[in-house]
Amino acid sequence: MEIRIRGLTRDYFSEGKRIRALDNVDLTIPANRIFTLLGPSGCGKTTLLRCIVGLETPDAGEIAIGDEIVWSTEKGIFVPPEKRGLGMVFQTYAIWPHMTVFENVAFPLKCRNMPMEEIRIRVARFLEFVQLDGFENRPATKLSGGQQQRVALARALVAEPKVILFDEPLSNLDAKLREETRKELRRFLAGLNITAVYVTHDRVEALALSDLIAIMRAGRIVEVGDPKQIYFRSGDRFVADFIGRANLIKGKVAALEGSHAVIETDVGAIVGLNPRGIEPGTEAMLCVRPEFIRTEATGVAGGRNLFRGKIETLLFIGEAYEGEIRIGDTLVTTTISPTVDVVEGGDIFLSFDTDHCFLLPA
Ligand code: ATP
Numbered sequence: 001m002e003i004r005i006r007g008l009t010r011d012y013f014s015e016g017k018r019i020r021a022l023d024n025v026d027l028t029i030p031a032n033r034i035f036t037l038l039g040p041s042g043c044g045k046t047t048l049l050r051c052i053v054g055l056e057t058p059d060a061g062e063i064a065i066g067d068e069i070v071w072s073t074e075k076g077i078f079v080p081p082e083k084r085g086l087g088m089v090f091q092t093y094a095i096w097p098h099m100t101v102f103e104n105v106a107f108p109l110k111c112r113n114m115p116m117e118e119i120r121i122r123v124a125r126f127l128e129f130v131q132l133d134g135f136e137n138r139p140a141t142k143l144s145g146g147q148q149q150r151v152a153l154a155r156a157l158v159a160e161p162k163v164i165l166f167d168e169p170l171s172n173l174d175a176k177l178r179e180e181t182r183k184e185l186r187r188f189l190a191g192l193n194i195t196a197v198y199v200t201h202d203r204v205e206a207l208a209l210s211d212l213i214a215i216m217r218a219g220r221i222v223e224v225g226d227p228k229q230i231y232f233r234s235g236d237r238f239v240a241d242f243i244g245r246a247n248l249i250k251g252k253v254a255a256l257e258g259s260h261a262v263i264e265t266d267v268g269a270i271v272g273l274n275p276r277g278i279e280p281g282t283e284a285m286l287c288v289r290p291e292f293i294r295t296e297a298t299g300v301a302g303g304r305n306l307f308r309g310k311i312e313t314l315l316f317i318g319e320a321y322e323g324e325i326r327i328g329d330t331l332v333t334t335t336i337s338p339t340v341d342v343v344e345g346g347d348i349f350l351s352f353d354t355d356h357c358f359l360l361p362a
Contacts, residue, residue, distance in 0.1 A: 001066035001162045001195050003029040003052060008061035010047050010219075021047040022058070023219035029197060030212070034189055036198040038206040039216035040242070045199040048216070049165055052197065053088055054081035065163060087161035091168040095140050095151050101127070102136040104151050108159040126154040129188060130181075146173040150181075157188075163195045170205065182209050203243050207231065215239045231289075233275040235360055240287045247293075247332050249286045250362065253278050261359055267327045271304050272357040288357035293334040295323075296349040297341060305352040314344045325350060 010022040021044045029035045037045040050056035052063060054070065057078075063071040065086075070079040095104050102123055109119045127133050130150035135143070140151060149172050156164055170178045170185075186209050189196050200206055206213050207227045214224045215236075223230065223239045234240040237248060251265035253274075261274035263286050270286055278284045309325035309332065321336040325348060332350060336342055 002031045003027075003163065003195065003197070004062075004064045005029075005048075005052075006062045008048070008051060008058050008063065010044075010051060010056060010058050020219050022051070025061070025219070025221055027214060027221055027224070029195065031195050032193050033211040034186065034196045034198060034209055036200060036206045036210040036213045037216055038200060038203060038213050038243075041201055043216040044219040045201070045216055046167055049167055049197060049199050053086055053165055054079065054084055085162050087156035087159060087164040089149075089152050089156045089164070089166045089169040091171060095148055095155065097139075097141045099140055100136065101132060101138050101140060101143070101151055104140055105154045105158050108155060112159070122158055123154075126158045129157070129184065130154045146177060149173060153185075157192075160192070161194070163197065164189075166196065166198045168200055169198075171200075171202075178205075185209065207243070213243075215242060232356065233273070233358055234287070235276050237285055237360060237362075240285075240360055245290050245333065247286075247288045247290070247334075249288065249330060249332075251284060251286060253280045253282050253284050253359065255280055260354060263359060266330050267307055267332070270352060270357070271354045272352070272359055273355060274359045276360065278359050278361065283362040284359045285362050286357055286359055288332075288352050290322075290334045292353040292356035293332070294351040294353070295334060295336045295340055295342075296351065298349065303351070305354055305357075307350050307352075309348055309350055311342060311344050311346050311348055314342060323348075 005025055005027040008022050008025040012019040012021055025048060037048060039045055047056055051058050058071060058073060060073045062069060065084060069077050070084050071077060105123045105126060106119050109122060130153050132150055149169060153169060170181055173181060182205055198209060210227055212224060212226055213230050215222045217238055223234060223236050230239060230243050240246050249265045249267060251263040253261050254264045255262045259273060260271050262269050262271050263284055265286060272286050307327050309327040311323055312326045313324040315322040321338060323334050323336045325332045325334060334350060342348060
C-alpha cells in the first residue's frame, strides 16, 4: 500500500523551547518497496515513523495509507494505531516478558482466532526465518537482547500486514548477525509484497536494504532516490557527504562534454559526471569518493584526471591504507592498496574515475 504524507509538522516543547521535529514533510512512499528514512540522530526519523503508526499526534498535515486518510489535522481525522493495519518492529524489543517465544509470535494470530494448527505452521516458518527455531518454549526473558529483537521481528511479520515499519531493528544485534539478518530481511521482504518503512542512521544498512532512501535533516526530507542515485548522483552536498565518504572539491564549471563536465578546481581541471546539468560559469562542487580514486606510484599511464600529490598521513586499516594526500591547498582522502609501496611524506599520483565522480550544486 502506498503511504502519502502531506505538510506534516510536529513540534515538541522542552525547557521552554520549541523543537520542530517535523517541518512540513511531503513524502510519497510507494507500495511494496523497502523505503528507508535515513539521517543523523535527532533529524526526525522516529517522529515521522510514529506519526505513520499513530503513536504521535502531528500538529499539521495529512497521512493516507492506501485509500484511507488515517490522520488529517484539517479534517479532524484520527484512525487509531490498531486500525491502521500496520506491523511494527521497535528499536527496544517491546516483546511480552511473561510469554514464551512461541506465545509472543503466536499472539497476533490468536487475536484473529486463527486455528491452532495453522498458527503452529506459521509461527514455525517465521521463527526459522529469524533463526530461532528450537527456542519455542523459552521464556522471552531468558533470551539475549538480539534474540528478543528477532522475536519482535517474527511477531510483526507473522500477521503479514500490508505495511511494516521498522525503527532501527538491527541496532542491537552483533555486527555479523546484523549483516546476515539484513540480507535475509531484504530477500524476505522482497518476496512478501509488502510496503516496508525502515528507519536507520546506518548508511550501509540503508544502501544494502532499500529500494528507495529518503535522507532527512532537521525535520525535512532533503532528497529521495534509489541507493545508486543517492550515492553517485546526489544533488545535495549534505546528502553526498552523509551517504558515504566523500571528497568535496569546490570549483567552477568550465565546459560541458556530453553527460560530463570539466570543472576548474584548486587541484586542476577535473572531468566528472554532470547529472544536474550545471551550466558553464557556475560555481559547483565535485564529489569524488575514495574508492573511485586509483593510486599509482609513478603516474606513467598519464591521461585526464591524473594529479600528483604528497602523502600527508597514512593509516593502515588492514585491507588498505587510508591516506590523506595534499594536492596544493586541497586534502584528498583515499584508500591505497597495501601492495603499493608508500610512505608518509612521499609522492603519489591520484587518478579520479571520470564516470564515478560527479558535480553537484555548490
Ligand atoms: P535518533 O536516530 O537519535 O533516534 P531521530 O532522527 O529518530 O533520532 P527523533 O527521535 O524523531 O529523531 O527526534 C527529533 C527531534 O525531536 C530531536 O531533536 C529530539 O530531541 C526531539 N524530540 C523527540 N521526542 C521528543 C519529546 N518527547 N520531547 C521533546 N523533544 C523530543
